[in-house]
Amino acid sequence: MTTRWLTAEEQRAWRAYVAASLLLEDTLDRQLQQEAGMPHLYYSILANLSEAPGRSLRMTDLAESLKITRSRLTYAVARLEKDGLVRREECRRDKRGSVAVLTDGGMSVLERTAPGHVETVRASLFDRLTPEQVGQLEEICTRIAQGLQGDDGASGPEDLPWRRRSSRPCS
Template identity: 45%
Template sequence: MNGPRWLDEHEQRAWLAFLTVTGMLSRRLDQQLERDSGLSHLQYEILVRLSAAPDHELRMTELADALLDSKSKLTYQIDRLEQAGLVRRRSCPSDMRAVYAVLTDAGQYTLEEAAPGHVAAVRELFLDPLTPDQLTAIADGLGAVGRKLRGER
């Protein structure tokens, strides 16, 4: 049996850059959203997913899978969004186990108010420093990683 396949210098550079940037970017985007709209990045992402869904609603299990998050962490975030009046829950009459998260009008308004500042921060901190070729390479590379993580070919 072979030992571990260690990272070479090229791989180590890419991995450390990814870890550093994702951590820094996540913190900066969280700070911007919290300052400008009182939302965490995860809460913003929940509102975005619900806004894009048919009838502005998703099953909690679908939402957790889409966000690659634990159901308990999602439940906590939905509780907070529900207390703020941005989301409501509804049960499914045909499947008592199914619970849907539904975007409210106040949630849609909050999202519309938060989006311009968030998009500007994403542009400034992530998109603007990259060339079109770098952006394509990142999208292609991270797309491949995402497919692997989802078990796709």
């Protein structure tokens, strides 16, 4: 098989993407560590739970939504549980499964931290783009995500995981 090497233009685009994504993640982590004492992943867990019906999600669905392993999620939820921000409950319909639930304390931390997080996202990303570029960014990222998920692009953006919530509640 012959390797299809990146063209000079593709190489520049790839390196720019890698640099930007690493710098953005580092910036978000720093801001959240300073304001909430937690990494971006932990904030994302709280945010996902806050948007779910009953502020709860099956652990497997939460791991899938965040694109992390169940063991990594288990470790993170254990830390959040220790801090009183999340609690775990048995899934009523599936005794093998468990549910992560955002506590009132977790919601308070999220509400206190969200404004600074949003300001960091805005200053780091969206304030640097034109409205047209924001649309292009969504289109490009959606196309990449659909391809990586094995989707031929036939489904609309509303069918992507970050645009919908789990339909498998446990209660």
